[in-house]
Amino acid sequence: MKLYTAYRAPYPRRALMFIREKQIADVEIVNIDLMKNEHRTESFKALSPFARIPVLQLDDGRALGESRAICSWIEAKFPEPNLMGSDPEERAWIEMHDRRMDFYWMSPIIAWIRNSLPNMETLVGRQYPDFAQGQREIVFKTAAWLDEQLARQSWVAGERFTIADITAFCALEVARVVHFRPRDAGFHALQEWRDRIAARDSAGIE
Ligand SMILES: N[C@@H](CCC(=O)N[C@@H](CS)C(=O)NCC(=O)O)C(=O)O
Known part of the structure; x- marks a missing residue:
């Protein structure tokens, strides 16, 4: 998996912290420079049509955007430690x-x-x-x-x-x-x- 993130930006950091709490090791981190508009390139918009980060690119190539959706997907795939409720x-x-x-x-x-x-x-x-x-x-x-x-x-x-x-x-x-x-x-x-x-x-x- 690949997480597109940006240094200190809060929504990507939410996804990154969530991944770290789960201690998932095999996630490649790709830093995007927002100030250089790297998220507005056509190639990045193919992953994230609204030019927003984070994006979690799954091993099958699909790109999951929206930090809360990324966290929900991770919670379902890696249930421990539980961070979103157990009942x-x-x-x-x-x-x-x-x-x-x-x-x-x-x-x-x-x-x-x-x-x-x-x-x-x-x-x-x-x-x-x-x-x-x-x-x-x-x-x-x-x-x-x-x-x-x-x-x-x-x-x-x-x-x-x-x-x-x-x-x-x-x-x-x-x-x-x-x-x-x-x-x-x-x-x-x-x-x-x-x-x-x-x-x-x-x-x-x-
Ligand atoms: N609702 C989105 C918000 C994502 C978002 O706005 N990310 C900011 C960085 S914190 C961004 O990509 N900004 C780029 C821009 O404003 O052009 C989420 O939860 O992932």
């Missing part, structure tokens, strides 16, 4: 949290970055500073919610590490580029959770 109720609960992290945490963090950092203009074309400001406010609201949640329980979806932690962690790590750090904003439970995850082998960026 219908737990699966639904974890999916709910993972989607919340995707839509109300990862998404506004990315939109804030894409619409405010000058070097992102190459990637996005036109930027909308007002939109960035609105997304920043959503990030702070979700951070406050997460901080409260993590003061009461060890992990985002409850008492064990799951895909929801991976999604939330990858988003938080990239938020550094807009200088968002939980401790500085007074979110101490969020910072403590982040530090626990950063110490896991799967969290390395190399």
Whole structure:
């Protein structure tokens, strides 16, 4: 298998971390340089029609896009350790949290970055500073919610590490580029959770 990824980019990192948690050894990592538009070449778009990464190319050549779909496929093929729930109720609960992290945490963090950092203009074309400001406010609201949640329980979806932690962690790590750090904003439970995850082998960026 081949994983097309990009250094520090949060959605590819979600898939990469998931693969590492499963300790799957035979995955070739192919780094794409987004700033050089390597994902917009015709050959890459043959794998990923919307020019997005990650893409997991299976051994039979098929290209699986969308990080959550990649994780679901891996979870089904490599069930241990379980990261997405082991019975219908737990699966639904974890999916709910993972989607919340995707839509109300990862998404506004990315939109804030894409619409405010000058070097992102190459990637996005036109930027909308007002939109960035609105997304920043959503990030702070979700951070406050997460901080409260993590003061009461060890992990985002409850008492064990799951895909929801991976999604939330990858988003938080990239938020550094807009200088968002939980401790500085007074979110101490969020910072403590982040530090626990950063110490896991799967969290390395190399
Ligand atoms: N919903 C997709 C989002 C993928 C995505 O947007 N990836 C970003 C990198 S984090 C990307 O490919 N950006 C390229 C671009 O904006 O042109 C997923 O979960 O895989």
